[in-house]
Amino acid sequence: MRAAVVTFPGSNCDRDLVVAMEACFGKPVVRVWHADHELPPVDLVGLPGGFSWGDYLRCGAIAARAPIMAAIRRHAERGGYLLGICNGFQILTEAGLLPGALVRNAGLRFVCRPLRLAVANRNSAFTSAYGEGPVTIPVAHHDGNYVIDREGLARLEGEGRIAFRYLDNPNGSVADIAGVLDARGRILGMMPHPERAVDPRLGSEDGKPLFASLLAAIGG
Amino acid sequence: MTLAITDELLARHKLSRAEYADILRILGREPNLVELGIFSVMWSEHCSYKSSKIHLKKFPTTAPWVVCGPGENAGVVDIGDGLVAVFKMESHNHPSFIEPYQGAATGVGGILRDVFTMGARPVALLDALRFGDPKAPRMRHLVSGVVAGIGGYGNCVGVPTVGGECTFHPAYDGNILVNVMCVGIARADRVFYARAAGVGNPVVYIGAKTGRDGIHGATMASAEFSEADTSLRPTVQVGDPFTEKLLIEACLELMETGAIVAIQDMGAAGLTSSSFEMAARGGTGIELDLDAVPLREAGMTAYEIMLSESQERMLLVAAAGREEEAFRICRKWGLDAAVVGRVTDTGRMVIRHKGEIVADLPVAPVSGASPVYDRPVAPLPRPVPLVAEAIRAPLDPPQALLRLLSSPDLSSKRWIFEQYDWLVGCDTVVPPGLGAAVVRVHGTKKALALTTDCTPRYCAADPRVGGMQAVAEAWRNLVAVGARPLAITDCLNFGNPERPPIMAQLVAAIEGMAEACRALDFPVVSGNVSLYNETDGRAILPTPQVGGLGLIEDVDRLVRLDAARAGDRLVLVGECTGWLGASLFLREILGREEGAPPPVDLALERRNGEFVARQIARGAVRACQDLSDGGLAVGAAELCLASGVGGSLAPPFASSEACGWWFGEDQGRYLLAVPPDRLGELLAAAAAEGVLAREVGSLGGDALTLGGHPPISLEAMRQAREGWFAAWMNETSGAEG
Numbered sequence: 001m002r003a004a005v006v007t008f009p010g011s012n013c014d015r016d017l018v019v020a021m022e023a024c025f026g027k028p029v030v031r032v033w034h035a036d037h038e039l040p041p042v043d044l045v046g047l048p049g050g051f052s053w054g055d056y057l058r059c060g061a062i063a064a065r066a067p068i069m070a071a072i073r074r075h076a077e078r079g080g081y082l083l084g085i086c087n088g089f090q091i092l093t094e095a096g097l098l099p100g101a102l103v104r105n106a107g108l109r110f111v112c113r114p115l116r117l118a119v120a121n122r123n124s125a126f127t128s129a130y131g132e133g134p135v136t137i138p139v140a141h142h143d144g145n146y147v148i149d150r151e152g153l154a155r156l157e158g159e160g161r162i163a164f165r166y167l168d169n170p171n172g173s174v175a176d177i178a179g180v181l182d183a184r185g186r187i188l189g190m191m192p193h194p195e196r197a198v199d200p201r202l203g204s205e206d207g208k209p210l211f212a213s214l215l216a217a218i219g220g
Numbered sequence: 221m222t223l224a225i226t227d228e229l230l231a232r233h234k235l236s237r238a239e240y241a242d243i244l245r246i247l248g249r250e251p252n253l254v255e256l257g258i259f260s261v262m263w264s265e266h267c268s269y270k271s272s273k274i275h276l277k278k279f280p281t282t283a284p285w286v287v288c289g290p291g292e293n294a295g296v297v298d299i300g301d302g303l304v305a306v307f308k309m310e311s312h313n314h315p316s317f318i319e320p321y322q323g324a325a326t327g328v329g330g331i332l333r334d335v336f337t338m339g340a341r342p343v344a345l346l347d348a349l350r351f352g353d354p355k356a357p358r359m360r361h362l363v364s365g366v367v368a369g370i371g372g373y374g375n376c377v378g379v380p381t382v383g384g385e386c387t388f389h390p391a392y393d394g395n396i397l398v399n400v401m402c403v404g405i406a407r408a409d410r411v412f413y414a415r416a417a418g419v420g421n422p423v424v425y426i427g428a429k430t431g432r433d434g435i436h437g438a439t440m441a442s443a444e445f446s447e448a449d450t451s452l453r454p455t456v457q458v459g460d461p462f463t464e465k466l467l468i469e470a471c472l473e474l475m476e477t478g479a480i481v482a483i484q485d486m487g488a489a490g491l492t493s494s495s496f497e498m499a500a501r502g503g504t505g506i507e508l509d510l511d512a513v514p515l516r517e518a519g520m521t522a523y524e525i526m527l528s529e530s531q532e533r534m535l536l537v538a539a540a541g542r543e544e545e546a547f548r549i550c551r552k553w554g555l556d557a558a559v560v561g562r563v564t565d566t567g568r569m570v571i572r573h574k575g576e577i578v579a580d581l582p583v584a585p586v587s588g589a590s591p592v593y594d595r596p597v598a599p600l601p602r603p604v605p606l607v608a609e610a611i612r613a614p615l616d617p618p619q620a621l622l623r624l625l626s627s628p629d630l631s632s633k634r635w636i637f638e639q640y641d642w643l644v645g646c647d648t649v650v651p652p653g654l655g656a657a658v659v660r661v662h663g664t665k666k667a668l669a670l671t672t673d674c675t676p677r678y679c680a681a682d683p684r685v686g687g688m689q690a691v692a693e694a695w696r697n698l699v700a701v702g703a704r705p706l707a708i709t710d711c712l713n714f715g716n717p718e719r720p721p722i723m724a725q726l727v728a729a730i731e732g733m734a735e736a737c738r739a740l741d742f743p744v745v746s747g748n749v750s751l752y753n754e755t756d757g758r759a760i761l762p763t764p765q766v767g768g769l770g771l772i773e774d775v776d777r778l779v780r781l782d783a784a785r786a787g788d789r790l791v792l793v794g795e796c797t798g799w800l801g802a803s804l805f806l807r808e809i810l811g812r813e814e815g816a817p818p819p820v821d822l823a824l825e826r827r828n829g830e831f832v833a834r835q836i837a838r839g840a841v842r843a844c845q846d847l848s849d850g851g852l853a854v855g856a857a858e859l860c861l862a863s864g865v866g867g868s869l870a871p872p873f874a875s876s877e878a879c880g881w882w883f884g885e886d887q888g889r890y891l892l893a894v895p896p897d898r899l900g901e902l903l904a905a906a907a908a909e910g911v912l913a914r915e916v917g918s919l920g921g922d923a924l925t926l927g928g929h930p931p932i933s934l935e936a937m938r939q940a941r942e943g944w945f946a947a948w949m950n951e952t953s954g955a956e957g
Binding site (some may be wrong): 013 | 368371372375376377378460461462465466493553554638639640641642643644645646648649651660694728776
């Protein structure tokens, strides 16, 4: 497992994701700067949460056009793994690497709370280590309301590409979608923060199986 | 430039004729307009503390663990392992009333800069908010705007907002309080001070461009309000938390290089106060070239550039020859940077603009010789103690408890804190809503316990006791999670100090606080004074807000309010006289605001607290609740709700009167949940140490029973506590604007 985490101007969960990955993978994680043009040789790239470019224009829109994104696109085309969390998910949809879009929460307010999720697909590279039953992972976002057209939704449902669903939908997302996979199952975007759920002192360890799944899929 | 110094011009600069006479004496000539503007902001109440200075000296400010007390950008305390905690609280009251979102947001931005200016990475924010009557016009708008502003800024910069307070009283109808506290962590050998040194060193400006916003904000913050003042909106600054995030990262990276000699944020009074303060502390002078200042708009005058309060700007002194390192890091983060001056040894601030000297002022008198006033005080009214007979109301304790839990002050503030990212950083081990917040010191076993406290109704009844109580409650809150209280920051919010009754409140509150700080070894290391909190002659309740910081050596040994279990015994530590004067019960249930506040016996406070701390350290306490608003019944209800377990409390002891037993607010008290097998030794230890500790009940079931009264289900209590805020916010607003 060789992993990297990208920092954009305004990223603020980059350190947290590095800490969680290093704890779960048992290996150092490389940090990559948004203005770089090349990725180091890695199996997994994490796009962290935060407010890249201050959420100006649209959340993730400017970061999706950062120099590093061309290399990330090539990484994805080669079949490399990509994990976008919160703002990282927004960047992935803005970059067209995942379908749909994330718009303002239905309640119009930022929401930060631990939430119960159903693991809707337990066969993916990101979720294979999850057991049955709900998991608790916190969210913290203002624009996490997932929208997609009817055909796109039917495709996601039909192909088993909905990874997580909210059991108590906090933002109005269609079909309670909290996280989606790309067609090959190598890219996951999710609004909840698994990196905030790997330490029992923070209230939940339900993020750990996500990283354990990746470790199993990619290998030590 | 000749300037006609009229009374009207001085009034606009909020300078008195006597102060103007001082200016003439200092300069030996008449000032020009730029210079007058500089004196105006530097000698404003906000920057000069001219009404409070002689009284602030009464605070104890030292202890073996205090690295830096008041006078710098923030206070610094040693937390071991070569690390220090850097913290301060500041008000942004007036701007938040005028424009709640930006007012509160820029309050957060300002206090963050005070902390990272010193080389510390900000790790936590807290907010103490005081609003008016929930039914007052604009109040929902103010609350939702302030909360959104705090969240909008703090969430974006990625600093968790972990705690605070929010209470309501009609005295704040026309003047809400927004007090923001920030805590950061730095290496002890990397604390930066704002002392311009090294003649010839370049003065570098970094961050956002300077615009016309916020000119005379410091002066505005030093004046009373009138209803017409909402037209002051153009003087409220607009925040850009994205730039702030870049500034944090750029400044911390710059500090790592060793290329920085001194650094100061441009807060109130902008370029003026930052340059004067750095030169004054360094005993040097500065030459400034305003043509080099990055500007947002063309045609700005020297007066406007010097007085602008545009946000997200820093001024630093670099080591000569190492400017390029600063520029490289600023370029990396996409920030403007420019050399705007040099350090000199003249002791003068010489400011050039368009080839002319537009100001030439001696630094020390402008910065240090601001007027100091010993303002007259009126005798304080002596609070009339409540007569016990006067409160023998027909009482149904369960009903009273539910009403208290659903009162605006005690209702859950979930509606607020869920709009804050309280978890970013992954170190918030005790989240908001459970007493003092606890944030881990990243990468260590240690943690900081953080709280904000003040009970304005006590301060209104007796400012001296109220000041003592605010400090004691902060201390108690920290003890209750297993922390060793280290120090406080404060924010002294009062009315117009030129009115002797208000000045008397300020002086008494400071003296009460100082006495408590001394008795509890809990010094003041930073703070802020906010005066003139009045609208149309009506002052707020005196609100000496305290922000407390404590250290937990081992995060795995902290005590959480939600950790109690069925079977645990409830132990009440402390005296119970049934004190109902100035209590929340009296106000919310009987509709009366009267009586003296509960006395604060500091020796007893300390003895009880140290006993509880030892019991926590020995592992004899599963959960700990310090008792405050609403007394024993509310404390027990909050403990039960947090832990998700019911309980039963013994009926009042023979000597106690029922209202006072359940809802009295005697100080220095804790309610402990103790595992049954530890009860005997705990009570024996208390007896041996002369601490009053009594078993008053136990935990179990799914309802709380108060003596012989019918049980109150956890669900009913939860609904009472959780319901009010969201319901209030969702009410159709009717005629309200």
